[in-house]
Amino acid sequence: MDTPILEMRDIEKHFGSVVALAGVSIEIHPGEVHCLLGDNGAGKSTFIKTMAGVHRLTKGQMFLNGQPVQFSSPRQALDAGIATVYQDLAMIPLMSVTRNFFMGREPVKGIWPFRFMDMGFCDRITREEMKRIGIDVRDPGQAVGTLSGGERQCVAISRAVYFGAKVLILDEPTSALGVRQTSMVLKYIDMVRKRGLGVVFITHNVRHAMAVGDRFTVLNRGRTLGTAARGEITADELQNLMAGGKELADLSSELGGTV
Amino acid sequence: MDRNSLIEAAADERLKHASALTRIFRRPELGAILGLVIVTVFFIAVANPVMFELSGIMNFMAPAAQLGILAIGASLLMVGGEFDLSVGSMVAFAGLIFAACVVTFGLPLPVAIAVAFACAAAIGFLNGQLVIHTGLPSFIVTLAFLFVLRGLSLVGLKWATGGATQLRGVREAATDTPLDAFFYKLFAGDAFESQFAWLAAHDWIAKFPNGQPKVTGVPVEIIWFVVLAALAAVVLSRTRYGNWIFAAGGDPNAARNSGVPTRRVKTSLFVLTACCAALVAVLTVLDAGSTDARRGFQKEFEAIIAAVIGGCLLTGGYGSVVGAAIGAVIFGMVLIGLTYTNIDQDWYLVFLGGMLLMAVFFNNIIRKRVTGER
Numbered sequence: 179m180d181t182p183i184l185e186m187r188d189i190e191k192h193f194g195s196v197v198a199l200a201g202v203s204i205e206i207h208p209g210e211v212h213c214l215l216g217d218n219g220a221g222k223s224t225f226i227k228t229m230a231g232v233h234r235l236t237k238g239q240m241f242l243n244g245q246p247v248q249f250s251s252p253r254q255a256l257d258a259g260i261a262t263v264y265q266d267l268a269m270i271p272l273m274s275v276t277r278n279f280f281m282g283r284e285p286v287k288g289i290w291p292f293r294f295m296d297m298g299f300c301d302r303i304t305r306e307e308m309k310r311i312g313i314d315v316r317d318p319g320q321a322v323g324t325l326s327g328g329e330r331q332c333v334a335i336s337r338a339v340y341f342g343a344k345v346l347i348l349d350e351p352t353s354a355l356g357v358r359q360t361s362m363v364l365k366y367i368d369m370v371r372k373r374g375l376g377v378v379f380i381t382h383n384v385r386h387a388m389a390v391g392d393r394f395t396v397l398n399r400g401r402t403l404g405t406a407a408r409g410e411i412t413a414d415e416l417q418n419l420m421a422g423g424k425e426l427a428d429l430s431s432e433l434g435g436t437v
Numbered sequence: 438m439d440r441n442s443l444i445e446a447a448a449d450e451r452l453k454h455a456s457a458l459t460r461i462f463r464r465p466e467l468g469a470i471l472g473l474v475i476v477t478v479f480f481i482a483v484a485n486p487v488m489f490e491l492s493g494i495m496n497f498m499a500p501a502a503q504l505g506i507l508a509i510g511a512s513l514l515m516v517g518g519e520f521d522l523s524v525g526s527m528v529a530f531a532g533l534i535f536a537a538c539v540v541t542f543g544l545p546l547p548v549a550i551a552v553a554f555a556c557a558a559a560i561g562f563l564n565g566q567l568v569i570h571t572g573l574p575s576f577i578v579t580l581a582f583l584f585v586l587r588g589l590s591l592v593g594l595k596w597a598t599g600g601a602t603q604l605r606g607v608r609e610a611a612t613d614t615p616l617d618a619f620f621y622k623l624f625a626g627d628a629f630e631s632q633f634a635w636l637a638a639h640d641w642i643a644k645f646p647n648g649q650p651k652v653t654g655v656p657v658e659i660i661w662f663v664v665l666a667a668l669a670a671v672v673l674s675r676t677r678y679g680n681w682i683f684a685a686g687g688d689p690n691a692a693r694n695s696g697v698p699t700r701r702v703k704t705s706l707f708v709l710t711a712c713c714a715a716l717v718a719v720l721t722v723l724d725a726g727s728t729d730a731r732r733g734f735q736k737e738f739e740a741i742i743a744a745v746i747g748g749c750l751l752t753g754g755y756g757s758v759v760g761a762a763i764g765a766v767i768f769g770m771v772l773i774g775l776t777y778t779n780i781d782q783d784w785y786l787v788f789l790g791g792m793l794l795m796a797v798f799f800n801n802i803i804r805k806r807v808t809g810e811r
Contacts, residue, residue: 252693252694252696256696262694264691264694269691270683270687270688270691271687271688272683272750272755272804273683273687273754277680281680281691281692281695281696282681282697283696294671294676295675295676295677295679295680319460319463320463321807324807
């Protein structure tokens with residue numbers, strides 16, 4: 179098997195006396211979607227924030243292409259090619275699609291003090307990149323607030339891809355979306371995988387995970403309950419793992435098998 | 438699945454084409470331009486036609502320019518998501534520092550100007566750091582400085598003058614060397630005097646019977662105002678720093694996650710706003726030849742109102758420098774324009790409040806159009 183782009187080994191994170199992560203290990207391979215499942219409070223958010231450089235690890239090791247690394251800021255992780263698309267913090271609604279797309283990495287031309295943002299270039303790239311994913315932004319000057327939730331996620335993802343992400347962390351990209359919007363985002367995740375990126379897809383929806391995932395890791399109470407490859411595990415088994423097994427089975431029989 | 442079918446699948450998600458009208462409606466300055474048209478039409482109909490002669494225009498543009506310089510700083514800061522309520526007091530405080538340097542300490546004019554700007558910048562920096570590190574709303578932090586700086590101005594004036602709240606003799610002390618006189622011309626008096634004399638000589642503009650033009654030049658504050666407004670407008674809309682201002686005001690978390698140094702951006706905006714106040718202080722103190730503790734009184738509110746009329750949202754992330762500058766011109770027009778009518782000038786305050794309400798109302802509609810909120 180090839181070396182993983184990103185490997186997290188026995189990650190622990192404590193907040194004071196609270197143990198948020200108690201030894202989590204996963205491997206992210208290029209061209210694979212690694213689904214990270216877990217119920218609320220399982221430690222998914224804390225875990226991806228350690229990957230993204232927001233939190234420092236209390237214990238454990240991180241390897242990027244086999245080399246040990248340590249991130250002390252989101253910027254460092256970003257520069258190393260680990261991009262995170264947060265569910266709610268991805269875009270600024272009042273700013274135009276173009277301005278959002280290039281936010282923080284605006285291309286400039288000219289010599290100071292006449293160094294201006296290259297708006298023509300920005301608009302063109304934004305329109306092209308949006309077109310690649312099937313969103314026809316005829317006017318990149320329109321505010322992101324006018325886009326649908328799914329389109330916003332797609333803009334955020336394509337921005338990360340355009341700026342050279344090798345590992346893409348998606349924090350519940352589908353949880354606030356309707357069915358059609360969700361399928362649009364899932365299709366795009368599939369496209370990103372085919373371009374050879376490693377994708378970490380955080381969700382608590384097993385069906386969304388099964389739709390695109392190559393590998394599934396379930397987190398529960400700050401621990402990994404194990405990783406399974408596609409075909410080794412069924413949706414029901416995943417669902418049970420996430421909910422802690424027995425309780426859900428009991429509840430399911432009480433409710434007549436609807437959960 | 439290949440790309441074509443993907444595009445087809447998403448075809449019904451397509452965005453509507455933005456018409457020219459939508460584009461116009463998207464401009465934050467729209468409300469201010471409408472306001473300017475309404476006010477101009479009103480005064481053309483009601484006021485003595487002298488108001489729109491060259492001398493009348495200079496009359497209302499001078500106070501508009503002073504307010505406008507403050508409004509430029511205020512609008513950039515508002516787009517960046519913060520307020521500064523201390524700019525009015527800052528005008529008094531920087532004026533005191535400046536006048537004390539010139540009169541009490543007898544420093545050369547350029548040094549005094551530099552000291553005034555440095556003090557203002559330092560307080561602006563402090564404002565910014567306090568807001569960022571305490572996480573308190575800038576409204577509260579700068580409200581505190583509104584009182585602190587006003588108080589310091591009073592105390593300082595009494596100390597510098599031996600008990601009075603007015604410090605005179607700035608003009609005399611500021612023009613005693615050739616170097617001073619050179620800087621004096623940059624910050625006081627009229628610009629383009631020879632050009633105006635030439636225009637009068639060729640009968641292009643009105644002149645007195647003795648051949649002197651009725652308007653001897655453009656007051657320097659108007660030049661400062663126009664140049665700064667143009668500069669700030671270009672910076673906000675066309676540079677990387679401008680994009681960072683929008684981002685920092687729109688959503689600081691999203692901006693930081695995208696690599697925008699929001700803290701540095703916000704701090705620099707506080708410094709810039711304070712420096713705008715210092716510039717107004719230098720201009721007005723040299724113009725009047727004295728400073729007093731009431732200088733800049735309530736200017737912070739007028740500057741914010743001008744910015745709001747200009748399309749700045751109170752929540753940050755959206756607005757325009759050009760709009761704020763137009764807002765300041767509307768102010769000047771009404772303040773001075775009323776003296777060209779039979780209307781009691783104190784209606785000015787009523788107008789101020791009414792205009793603010795209308796602008797906020799209008800801005801809300803615009804924002805909903807822009808973001809597609811329902």
